[in-house]
Amino acid sequence: MPYAEEIARHSADVTIVGHHYQQDAVIRHCSVTGDSLELARRVAAINSPHIVFCGVFFMAESAALLARPGQQVHLPAADANCVMAQMAPAALVRTVLSRLAATGRRIVPLAYVNTPLAVKAVVGEFGGAVCTSANAAIMLRWALNAGDGVLFLPDANLGRNTARSLGLTEQDWHVLDIRRNGLPGGGPVPDRPLLLWPGCCAIHAKIRPEHLTAMRAAHPDCRIAVHPECSPACVQAADAAGSTSFLINYVRQAAPGSVVGIGTEANLVHRLRRQYAGHCTVLPVREVICHDMAKTTEERLLACLRSIKAGQARPVIVPERQKAPAKASLERMLDVCARTGA
Numbered sequence: 001m002p003y004a005e006e007i008a009r010h011s012a013d014v015t016i017v018g019h020h021y022q023q024d025a026v027i028r029h030c031s032v033t034g035d036s037l038e039l040a041r042r043v044a045a046i047n048s049p050h051i052v053f054c055g056v057f058f059m060a061e062s063a064a065l066l067a068r069p070g071q072q073v074h075l076p077a078a079d080a081n082c083v084m085a086q087m088a089p090a091a092l093v094r095t096v097l098s099r100l101a102a103t104g105r106r107i108v109p110l111a112y113v114n115t116p117l118a119v120k121a122v123v124g125e126f127g128g129a130v131c132t133s134a135n136a137a138i139m140l141r142w143a144l145n146a147g148d149g150v151l152f153l154p155d156a157n158l159g160r161n162t163a164r165s166l167g168l169t170e171q172d173w174h175v176l177d178i179r180r181n182g183l184p185g186g187g188p189v190p191d192r193p194l195l196l197w198p199g200c201c202a203i204h205a206k207i208r209p210e211h212l213t214a215m216r217a218a219h220p221d222c223r224i225a226v227h228p229e230c231s232p233a234c235v236q237a238a239d240a241a242g243s244t245s246f247l248i249n250y251v252r253q254a255a256p257g258s259v260v261g262i263g264t265e266a267n268l269v270h271r272l273r274r275q276y277a278g279h280c281t282v283l284p285v286r287e288v289i290c291h292d293m294a295k296t297t298e299e300r301l302l303a304c305l306r307s308i309k310a311g312q313a314r315p316v317i318v319p320e321r322q323k324a325p326a327k328a329s330l331e332r333m334l335d336v337c338a339r340t341g342a
């Protein structure tokens with residue numbers, strides 16, 4: 001345990017925050033943990049001048065946006081990105097939204113929180129909002145009621161799974177082919193209520209329906225819950241789907257002695273397996289690792305804390321021109337959730 005003791009002695013000026021996919025060695029140092037929605041809410045209530053965010057870049061950016069004046073947000077692994085968040089570049093999102101606006105339909109953009117801040121800013125400018133996996137259904141319903149149609153980005157799987165949970169069918173959505181009908185001069189965009197950006201999480205895409213079939217064959221009485229970034233085929237084959245906090249609760253509430261298959265990132269699944277070992281058997285539907293989440297190590301966390309102490313840290317900077325529109329899209333989410341009691 002070369003780093004743990006020094007990390008544990010960190011200054012009271014620092015609050016360490018971590019997403020559920022962080023490895024045990026890191027999460028044990030976090031006084032605030034949660035799914036993306038919980039972290040966004042709880043970060044807004046932190047008073048300490050420094051927030052150290054153990055997670056990926058888009059999460060730290062959102063935290064920096066919601067931070068109080070003078071408060072600094074630090075990402076111990078500055079190279080921790082999110083494969084999915086990179087699938088919808090801001091300039092392309094703006095081009096597509098401008099083209100959709102030119103058709104005369106009022107298309108409301110709804111961005112999954114797994115997007116760069118620049119995208120959240122474009123979404124805010126076009127009157128849209130952010131959502132997380134925990135409130136996607138509430139936010140999609142809001143967006144469908146707010147205009148003539150919705151552009152959901154970048155996760156087409158979360159979009160389809162959420163739409164289905166609201167009673168929409170395949171006839172109600174269209175996955176944009178960015179080259180053919182997303183850009184000026186391209187083909188027409190069908191007049192459907194839901195347009196989906198063709199992105200996905202490469203990690204959750206590795207979990208396939210045959211893995212659920214194999215698990216049910218090996219454990220006929222098992223229950224299976226997956227993250228809604230998995231394909232619709234997986235979500236339909238599972239007993240339940242929801243955010244990382246939902247999956248944690250699913251295991252907590254499992255029948256004693258039962259077998260529970262969890263389809264999401266391996267760090268969380270194995271933590272649940274160890275935590276609930278005396279209560280139920282938790283198994284990964286498939287072993288999948290988010291290498292970006294894994295970039296935060298105890299060593300890098302300690303280096304970050306030392307740099308803060310030495311006054312040499314480089315906090316996450318939110319470009320001034322993105323602040324107001326990106327904040328508008330995030331706050332719209334927090335407002336809608338507060339109004340609906342979600």
Ligand code: 13P
Pocket residue numbers: 020034035036037114132133134201227229242243244245
């Ligand atoms: P949650 O909001 O469910 O924690 O998910 C974040 C994420 O990146 C899942 O891959």
Ligand code: SF4
Pocket residue numbers: 056081082083084085114201202203204229265290291292293
């Ligand atoms: Fe991004 Fe997927 Fe990693 Fe989540 S698991 S942070 S969506 S790459």
